[in-house]
Amino acid sequence: MTSQRETEDDLACQALVELVTDYLEDALPAATRRRLEAHLAGCDGCRVYLAQIEQTIGSIRAFAAADLALADRAEFLRLFREWAQE
Amino acid sequence: MSAPGDDASRVDVSSADDGDTTLVVRLRRRDEAAFVTLLERHQTALLRLARTFVPDAGIAEDVVQETWLGVLHGIDGFAGRSSLKTWIFAILINRARRRGAQERRSRPFASFALADDDEPAVDPDQFLPAGHRWAGHWAIAPEAWAPSPDDAALAGEIREQIAVAIASLPPAQQQVLFLRDVEGWPAPEVCHVLALSETNQRVLLHRARAKVRRALDAYYRGAARS
Numbered sequence: 464m465t466s467q468r469e470t471e472d473d474l475a476c477q478a479l480v481e482l483v484t485d486y487l488e489d490a491l492p493a494a495t496r497r498r499l500e501a502h503l504a505g506c507d508g509c510r511v512y513l514a515q516i517e518q519t520i521g522s523i524r525a526f527a528a529a530d531l532a533l534a535d536r537a538e539f540l541r542l543f544r545e546w547a548q549e
Numbered sequence: 550m551s552a553p554g555d556d557a558s559r560v561d562v563s564s565a566d567d568g569d570t571t572l573v574v575r576l577r578r579r580d581e582a583a584f585v586t587l588l589e590r591h592q593t594a595l596l597r598l599a600r601t602f603v604p605d606a607g608i609a610e611d612v613v614q615e616t617w618l619g620v621l622h623g624i625d626g627f628a629g630r631s632s633l634k635t636w637i638f639a640i641l642i643n644r645a646r647r648r649g650a651q652e653r654r655s656r657p658f659a660s661f662a663l664a665d666d667d668e669p670a671v672d673p674d675q676f677l678p679a680g681h682r683w684a685g686h687w688a689i690a691p692e693a694w695a696p697s698p699d700d701a702a703l704a705g706e707i708r709e710q711i712a713v714a715i716a717s718l719p720p721a722q723q724q725v726l727f728l729r730d731v732e733g734w735p736a737p738e739v740c741h742v743l744a745l746s747e748t749n750q751r752v753l754l755h756r757a758r759a760k761v762r763r764a765l766d767a768y769y770r771g772a773a774r775s
Contacts, residue, residue: 475676475684475685475686476676476685476686476687477669477671477673477676477685477686478685480669480670480671480759481669481670481755483670483755484751484754484755484758485751485755488736488751488754490747490751506686506687507690508686508687508690508691509687511690511691511692511693512671512691514693515691515693515694515762515765515766516758516759516762518694518697518765519758519761519762519765520730520758521697522697522707522711522765523711523715523726523730523731523758523761524730524731524733525697536585536588538614539584539588539592539614539617540581540584540585542614542617542618542621543581543584543617543621544581546579546618546621546622547579547581
């Protein structure tokens with residue numbers, strides 16, 4: 464047991480940040496989900512944190528996708544042609 | 550010949566769609582354009598994923614080449630129990646894992662074998678300490694970030710932050726983050742090709758996203774001060 468003062472309706476912010484992925488993946492038990500949403504409703508810091516995680520996911524998707532040049536195709540076409548002639 | 554990588558198909562994942570069926574048929578007829586379509590669709594992602602299993606880019610290229618050979622030689626036996634995409638990636642992961650293990654044996658002091666860590670999502674110093682009336686609540690609350698910039702130079706800086714943060718993740722976290730958040734795969738497919746439980750997949754995704762968030766937070770806080 465921790466010394467954290469958790470009530471039925473509340474989670475500590477430090478616990479909430481570790482549940483964010485399960486929340487976004489819809490993998491929380493219903494009771495935990497309700498506690499988390501009740502906490503979010505009353506906590507600016509955790510709402511900002513959740514928004515940052517969502518912005519992180521969006522940025523990863525937007526920025527990380529296209530940073531590798533397409534490799535040279537010739538080598539792979541040679542593989543294909545050798546195989547096709549077998 | 551049985552299809553390499555197919556032995557991992559315990560989980561029911563999305564089955565082949567119509568586009569797959571056509572491509573498979575064309576590839577079996579040795580249609581080069583079908584192969585080019587697959588190369589264009591998957592080559593970049595295969596190379597990046599391979600890179601997370603092996604110590605250098607040259608070996609990753611070898612693994613991708615072996616993967617395409619495996620695809621070509623296995624296509625006649627492809628049963629369509631998983632999508633063509635997950636089948637191809639399962640072949641890659643299978644080969645990359647084997648190659649990564651060989652490299653680790655032959656280079657015992659190489660620095661690529663990072664253990665999975667167990668860091669909290671947020672620095673504990675940002676929360677009120679045990680014993681405080683509001684222990685575990687924010688001591689330093691997160692501040693909203695600026696919206697993602699349209700400006701090309703700023704976008705480049707953020708791309709760089711993300712690239713550095715992802716490169717510093719342990720390989721298993723990179724693999725899950727890459728397939729989920731870069732490639733946009735659904736969780737069941739990622740669990741399937743990486744042979745992860747749903748829980749493990751979420752834990753790896755959680756740690757990876759949290760670390761990229763920390764890097765971006767440091768960047769946005771720095772940008773707000775300057």
